[in-house]
Structure formats: structure tokens, C-alpha cells
Amino acid sequence: MTSCINTVLVDLPETIKGYTRPHGEGYTIIINAKLCDEAQRKAYEHELQHILSGHYNRTDTVAIELEMAREET
Numbered sequence: 001m002t003s004c005i006n007t008v009l010v011d012l013p014e015t016i017k018g019y020t021r022p023h024g025e026g027y028t029i030i031i032n033a034k035l036c037d038e039a040q041r042k043a044y045e046h047e048l049q050h051i052l053s054g055h056y057n058r059t060d061t062v063a064i065e066l067e068m069a070r071e072e073t
């Protein structure tokens, strides 16, 4: 399945790096504009990994974040 992925930079509270919202057939990745380039890239890859792994078909979002945190360290 290929889906359309849009990316936008938005000023968010500093505790939020980014998030993804499904829309129609695709997704919008929202990245915090306040992050430095490196952190933005990491946040983008993190969100992309959610999409590629099909996480948005799951409802156990807390478990998903814990799994990903383990893989990223």
C-alpha cells in the first residue's frame, strides 16, 4: 500500500516533537518548527516509522511508543 504523506512544520509546545494524523488515504506528519534540524529529522523518521509499521491501525499507542523507544536507544 502506498499512501500520500504530507509534512508540515508547526510551532508546538517544546515537549512535543511531532505527531501524525491520518487523513483520507494518507497521513500528515506535523513536526515542531522549534526543534533544530537534527531533532526535526529524527522526529520525522520516528513518525515515518509509525506509518511504515502500520501503527495507525493499532489502538495500543502507549505500548507502541515504548517499543519504539527501546529500538531507538
Ligand SMILES: [Zn+2]
Binding pocket: 046, 047, 050, 065, 068
Ligand atoms: Zn511516536
